[in-house]
Amino acid sequence: MFKRINQKTLFRKSITIFLLAMTAVMFSSAAMSVQSLRGDSALDSKANKAGKHKIATVEGGIERSFKLQPPMIPHTIDKYKISLKGNGCMKCHSEKAYKKEKAPKVGDSHYVNRDGETLKTISSRRYFCNQCHAPQTKDNPLVENVYEGI
Numbered sequence: 001m002f003k004r005i006n007q008k009t010l011f012r013k014s015i016t017i018f019l020l021a022m023t024a025v026m027f028s029s030a031a032m033s034v035q036s037l038r039g040d041s042a043l044d045s046k047a048n049k050a051g052k053h054k055i056a057t058v059e060g061g062i063e064r065s066f067k068l069q070p071p072m073i074p075h076t077i078d079k080y081k082i083s084l085k086g087n088g089c090m091k092c093h094s095e096k097a098y099k100k101e102k103a104p105k106v107g108d109s110h111y112v113n114r115d116g117e118t119l120k121t122i123s124s125r126r127y128f129c130n131q132c133h134a135p136q137t138k139d140n141p142l143v144e145n146v147y148e149g150i
């Protein structure tokens with residue numbers, strides 16, 4: 001005998017099957033733990049405190065990767081403030097001070113303003129040194145860097 005399929009029942013059944021399948025998918029992916037470069041901590045727990053990073057002091061400076069690269073800073077900088085009142089970096093790197101401090105002089109480009117004029121004091125375009133120059137830490141890189149300088 002022909003049995004009438006109840007449309008409502010069929011719909012309910014397919015919904016149930018779909019939900020069961022979704023739950024199975026969710027459980028199986030939860031079983032694979034997420035590994036990230038910052039460590040293996042659950043998303044809902046606090047991440048491990050970042051380790052202390054020591055700034056590297058590199059005698060003789062850090063090799064540049066290309067000719068016009070702003071050179072990396074080979075020393076600590078936490079004591080040198082840059083504010084409206086003064087620029088701590090220029091105590092050693094200025095035209096006036098560099099010889100006495102045995103520090104490399106800022107590039108000549110640092111005295112040129114946007115109109116191409118050479119100024120007596122550092123150009124405002126170069127005032128915030130850390131915009132372009134950064135110190136390096138002593139950490140081991142998370143991934144190997146195979147970049148070759150040009």
Ligand code: HEC
Binds near residue numbers: 059060061090091129
């Ligand atoms: C107490 C003096 C002093 C102060 C202040 C100072 N530096 Fe230096 N800096 C040096 C000396 C000395 C070197 C050279 C180190 C070496 O080559 O061994 C150097 C090197 C550098 C270099 C590398 C230059 C190159 O050609 O490789 C950069 C960039 C630099 N400093 C930026 C800064 C910045 C930015 C600040 C401020 C946040 C600063 N310095 C503050 C003394 C100083």
Ligand code: HEC
Binds near residue numbers: 070071089107109131
């Ligand atoms: C807008 C980016 C920028 C800013 C800001 C900047 N620099 Fe530079 N710096 C460079 C670049 C690019 C070079 C390399 C080319 C050159 O000499 O112009 C350089 C070179 C240098 C050098 C090496 C010069 C040499 O002849 O080897 C020193 C030292 C330096 N900068 C210090 C400083 C200090 C100190 C400040 C802040 C007062 C500063 N820079 C601000 C981009 C910048």
